[in-house]
Amino acid sequence: MQLTSKLPNVTTTIFSIMSQLAAKHGAINLSQGFPNFEVDQQMKDLINHYVQGGFNQYAPMPGLMELRQAIAKKKELLYGCSLDPDTEITITNGATEAIFSAITALIRPGDEVIVFEPAYDSYVPSVEVNGGVAVPLRLKSPDYRIDWDQVRDMVSPKTRMIMINTPHNPTGTVLGQEDMEALSQIVSGTDILVLSDEVYQHLIYDGREHESVLRYPDLYRRSIITMSFGKTFHATGWRIGYAIAPPEITEEIRKVHQFNTFSINRPLQHALADYLATPENYLSLPDFFQRKRDLFLHAMADTPFEFLDCAGTYFVLASYRNISDLGDQAFARWLTTERGVAVIPISSFYSDGTDEKIIRFCFAKTEELLLGAGGKLNLRL
């Protein structure tokens, strides 16, 4: 039998590879983006309550109405927007499914999707498996700013979507009002959709405001916003997120969601609806993670790494050009096996493997682990 792969360039993700390597060598794992601390006890009790209470059968296909209502209320509080939970919010299997279902519903063979690289690794394969063409715009260190004139030049009659991600994985940059306005101008009067991946909406520091597409009614009319409860509430294993989009776009996304996952874990949805009723549960997150960022940077202050600015997410980038001439893949492996700290090489986020000798540290870890990593890397490298 001849099997022709639809995704010949896709291999095991670097996140799995580095986590496995970290486990094998007993290294401190600052590679994959998941917290190593516990979920709030209140949330665990709520999940337990709903499982024990018998809320264990299929949830409605678009998601539990109570949860969608709680999300709409939260967005109004945060971004001053008014969403209809019935027609604009769909609960998905993590943001990954939200992204995949949206692209599958909206991208046809030959459609072009502009993607800013370094990019989260699901974007390009999700476009390509649907026959779309990912058109990368490569952003460069140290600031990874988007040149919107360049974006305007890249738009072609085939451009169907522009994907943004703010706060941005892996660079920790955030888009400002001027970026959102430039994007709005470029897409205005066209049929171009915007997919705005905002899974790190609450992880934004130093008093900055998150510039959600939900703050821009004109832009929202053509947009899909993807969010993740796993990222927000320290539980990436729950696999629950959502897509927000205007009714006519949501209708299309649900056609795919219906046959992709059909519906999402019911007891979790009940528990999250209750948990969201206390805004402090998410409003406290920027301070919580900013303290971790600052602690980690302090712990690393005497190492030869050069850290880049981190305005959001729980990732911070560092250049190791003072330390080694190795390529970033080899350096990340060396740091894991020889120095006991696992990280992610940034070339993995570029489809052409651009290597600027930069690695990504994840600081969503306990104080003990962050200080431990600083201790290991303070050694002469």
Ligand SMILES: Cc1ncc(COP(=O)(O)O)c(C=O)c1O
């Ligand atoms: C930018 C970005 N988008 C989406 C996701 C996926 O989120 P989820 O775990 O909810 O599927 C991640 C996870 O790392 C991410 O970093």
